[in-house]
Amino acid sequence: MNNIIRELRAEQGWSQAHLADLLEVSRQTVNALETGRYDPSLPLAFAISTLFARPIESIFTPDQESK
Template sequence: MENNIRALRAERGWSQQQLADLLDVSRQSVNAIETGKYDPSLPLAFAIARLFERHIEEIFDDGRSVAKAAE
């Protein structure tokens, strides 16, 4: 699943460790989510969205919206 967490984090000047601390996860988890190696749980995705004051759909893209629009 693609996401724009790295860009949102950079806008705020946060390191991966700072974001991890705010979300109560490891820095490695933040890195894995940012690079698409790990999809966050639904509760974590909601926590990320709340932290950045965005809708989940503004942060995460599962690729389905493009496929549906093409139909």
């Protein structure tokens, strides 16, 4: 799954650690999300969507090969 979390975080001027604190996850989890090594649970995806006030589908998109 692809995502634009890194871009959204940068727009806010937040560090990975700050975003992790806001989401109540580790900085390593934020890094893994941003690099595509980890797909979030549904509750975490909703939390990210709510935090950035954007629909989930505008943040997360399926990989091209999984279509």
